[in-house]
Amino acid sequence: DTAVSQTPKYLVTQMGNDKSIKCEQNLGHDTMYWYKQDSKKFLKIMFSYNNKELIINETVPNRFSPKSPDKAHLNLHINSLELGDSAVYFCASSDGTVLYQETQYFGPGTRLLVL
Amino acid sequence: DAKTTQPPSMDCAEGRAANLPCNHSTISGNEYVYWYRQIHSQGPQYIIHGLKNNETNEMASLIITEDRKSSTLILPHATLRDTAVYYCIAPYDMRFGAGTRLTVKP
Numbered sequence: 589d590t591a592v593s594q595t596p597k598y599l600v601t602q603m604g605n606d607k608s609i610k611c612e613q614n615l616g617h618d619t620m621y622w623y624k625q626d627s628k629k630f631l632k633i634m635f636s637y638n639n640k641e642l643i644i645n646e647t648v649p650n651r652f653s654p655k656s657p658d659k660a661h662l663n664l665h666i667n668s669l670e671l672g673d674s675a676v677y678f679c680a681s682s683d684g685t686v687l688y689q690e691t692q693y694f695g696p697g698t699r700l701l702v703l
Numbered sequence: 704d705a706k707t708t709q710p711p712s713m714d715c716a717e718g719r720a721a722n723l724p725c726n727h728s729t730i731s732g733n734e735y736v737y738w739y740r741q742i743h744s745q746g747p748q749y750i751i752h753g754l755k756n757n758e759t760n761e762m763a764s765l766i767i768t769e770d771r772k773s774s775t776l777i778l779p780h781a782t783l784r785d786t787a788v789y790y791c792i793a794p795y796d797m798r799f800g801a802g803t804r805l806t807v808k809p
Contacts, residue, residue: 592746623799629788631747631799678746688794689735694746 591615592695594679600701601669608665609698611679619643620662621680621692622654631678637662638685669702676700707793712804715785721778723803725791728772734794736767738776740787747790747799750776781807 592613601607613620621644622634636644640656651667666673676697682690708726715721727736737752751758751765753774758765764777778785790802 630801631741631790633798676744680746686794688737688792691737691749691752692739692747693749696746697744699744 592679592681592693594677594695594698596698597696598699598701600703602703603669603671605669606665606667607669607700608663609677609679609700611662611664611695613660613679613681613693613695615681615683615693617681617683617693618659619682619685619690620656620659621682622662622664623678623680623694625676625678625697627675635662635664636685643685666700671702674700674702707791707800709789709791709800709803711801712806714806714808715778715781717783717807717809718780721781721785721805721807723776723778723789723791723805724773725776726773727791727793730771730793732771736765736774737792738763738765739790739792739799740785741790741802742784742787750789781805783807783809 595610619638621636623631625631634648635654637656639659653665656662676699678697679695680692682692684690706729735752738750739747741747753765767774786807788802788804790799
């Protein structure tokens with residue numbers, strides 16, 4: 589069984605569109621994260637949710653809106669997509685809430701290309 | 704800028720030990736050092752973590768200096784499948800840095 593899964597794996601879309609990426613974890617963890625990995629390969633945290641509550645919100649445009657229907661799911665909705673949003677987006681989960689002091693388990697990534 | 708520093712790249716011969724260094728000179732006394740790796744464009748994979756004692760698991764060993772200012776990840780018998788980017792993470796960085804790109808060669 590896949591511990592952290594993401595859909596879709598690939599997403600190609602036009603500028604200005606709205607799209608969503610879904611993430612699910614079956615590890616029973618309380619905390620989930622969204623990361624963005626850009627073309628320079630730096631992995632930057634975007635959001636973190638603990639038990640459906642937002643605990644980390646880095647400097648991310650408000651076109652990005654995470655939603656956590658339950659603690660096993662964290663979805664990322666992106667409005668008015670821009671070329672600069674092209675990247676790989678990773679979902680992760682951990683048991684605790686202390687960033688980088690808990691083992692994180694990552695999903696396979698969603699490769700977003702905005703044309 | 705990240706205060707955790709790693710060499711950008713290293714090579715290792717297949718079957719030999721790969722020793723990957725990391726400097727984390729401003730780490731606090733109760734902060735763990737974590738290591739992850741990212742194979743090609745897959746999601747990062749947890750390897751090992753430690754506080755001040757040396758640690759070993761089925762994937763690797765972690766040697767932390769007594770002053771905790773640096774650590775070394777050891778892959779005892781590197782294989783071609785260990786070719787990846789290896790990240791050393793400390794909490795104060797608040798991000799994954801550039802890591803070390805390890806290339807295992809036949």
